[in-house]
Amino acid sequence: MRNRFRSLTNRYTFRMLLTLCLGVATTLLFVNGSFVWMGISTCALLWSIWWQLQGYRSHTRRLLFLIDALENNDQTLHFSEEQGTSESKQINRSLNRVGRILYQVKAETARREKYYELILDCVNSGLLVLNDNGAVYQKNSEAMRLLGLNIFTHVRQLNKVDKLLMEKIEHCRPGEKLQTSFSNERGTVNLFIRVSDITVQNEHLRILSLNDINTELDEKEIDSWIRLTRVLTHEIMNAITPITSLSDTLLSLATPGNEEIRNGLQTISTTGKGLLAFVESYRRFTRIPSPEPSLFYLKPFLDRMIELARHQNNCSHITFRVEIEPADLILYADENLITQVSVNLLKNAIQAIGTQPDGVITLRAYGNAAEEVLIEFRNNGKPIPPDVAPHIFIPFFTTKEGGSGIGLSISRQIMRLSGGSIVLLPDKETRFVLTFN
Numbered sequence: 001m002r003n004r005f006r007s008l009t010n011r012y013t014f015r016m017l018l019t020l021c022l023g024v025a026t027t028l029l030f031v032n033g034s035f036v037w038m039g040i041s042t043c044a045l046l047w048s049i050w051w052q053l054q055g056y057r058s059h060t061r062r063l064l065f066l067i068d069a070l071e072n073n074d075q076t077l078h079f080s081e082e083q084g085t086s087e088s089k090q091i092n093r094s095l096n097r098v099g100r101i102l103y104q105v106k107a108e109t110a111r112r113e114k115y116y117e118l119i120l121d122c123v124n125s126g127l128l129v130l131n132d133n134g135a136v137y138q139k140n141s142e143a144m145r146l147l148g149l150n151i152f153t154h155v156r157q158l159n160k161v162d163k164l165l166m167e168k169i170e171h172c173r174p175g176e177k178l179q180t181s182f183s184n185e186r187g188t189v190n191l192f193i194r195v196s197d198i199t200v201q202n203e204h205l206r207i208l209s210l211n212d213i214n215t216e217l218d219e220k221e222i223d224s225w226i227r228l229t230r231v232l233t234h235e236i237m238n239a240i241t242p243i244t245s246l247s248d249t250l251l252s253l254a255t256p257g258n259e260e261i262r263n264g265l266q267t268i269s270t271t272g273k274g275l276l277a278f279v280e281s282y283r284r285f286t287r288i289p290s291p292e293p294s295l296f297y298l299k300p301f302l303d304r305m306i307e308l309a310r311h312q313n314n315c316s317h318i319t320f321r322v323e324i325e326p327a328d329l330i331l332y333a334d335e336n337l338i339t340q341v342s343v344n345l346l347k348n349a350i351q352a353i354g355t356q357p358d359g360v361i362t363l364r365a366y367g368n369a370a371e372e373v374l375i376e377f378r379n380n381g382k383p384i385p386p387d388v389a390p391h392i393f394i395p396f397f398t399t400k401e402g403g404s405g406i407g408l409s410i411s412r413q414i415m416r417l418s419g420g421s422i423v424l425l426p427d428k429e430t431r432f433v434l435t436f437n
Helices: 004-011 012-032 033-070 086-122 141-147 156-158 163-171 213-253 259-286 299-310 335-353 405-418
Strands: 126-131 136-139 177-184 186-202 203-212 294-297 321-327 330-333 360-367 373-379 422-425 429-434
Touching: 012 033, 012 330, 033 086, 126 141, 141 203, 156 163, 163 177, 294 299, 299 321, 299 330, 299 335, 299 360, 299 373, 330 335, 330 422, 330 429, 335 360, 335 373, 335 405, 335 429, 405 422
Parallel strands: 321 360
Antiparallel strands: 126 136, 126 203, 177 186, 186 203, 294 330, 360 373, 373 429, 422 429
């Protein structure tokens, strides 16, 4: 009986009818002048209104609970659909249904956002989305790599990278095409910036596309040198080979009495063979094999490079240091090709130090926030002059007597084929950095 009465009083229609009846009774008592009973009826009416408000607040609290749960991503909230009145059960079912729909929409939105972020990270160009106040709405990993930042939430943070870069990005306008350069631990970065815009939910946003034109310029330059070298070596070989072959044939036919002719032919043959060997050394620049990468530990690798350098060069007066962070750092690359690069850099470092008594060569390997592996070759020998530094990677350029000028060119070609880069960083000491993506 008590449960039936409670079920009846919890019904919305019963409360409405009770409030309506008390309102009519209060009005009739006022018309008839029964003020005492009218006062009692008025109190009952006010109580019934408060009772109605309590029911309304109960529904409001449930709705607020649902909103808080959605905001906190709490999917455990569930309203009972078996207890209470039919109206209460219906409301609870509706709230649970709304909750499920909103959770699904929220989850789908998160999946789509992650999906778009993965797409952006696969783009080779750096992408930035800024509002008119300079706040960063979106960026991809390539943009962070180009700018050399780990955290980027406002354009003002670029002041730590380069003030001119910050000013150009901060004041750029849609439709503009900008070119700027700055230096960081990776060397000099030349950026080409294209600006467009979009309006989302009444907010104007700028979309910046960042491209490092150094890579494109280097690839075009290397390809041009390779084509030129192939043409030159082909023409020189075709011209010298018959001369060498003919001189050898004439030497075999020359009579013993013609010593002057014989010596001349011998000179032609020897010179021709020397030129052929000289040209053959340059053909290596165009015949670098495709890398066959594998995993190997850098510590034993660098130790082996130092022993090889000591064996091939007179460097007992030079101190070698190896710094690896962490100690078990692993590199995925072609070990044979990277050996060629390392040997060349160590040879150059030993030659730069010369007979300097306090010579030090430091090899440092470490990983950065972009999950790249970097290897530094640093020496305190004679520095590379500023007017020479821009040309050291050009094929056949050398300042050494008897040098071929292809060592660093081959090293850059190997790093390019390995998906990495080699740069000379401006410093008091000569410092080459190999970067493996």
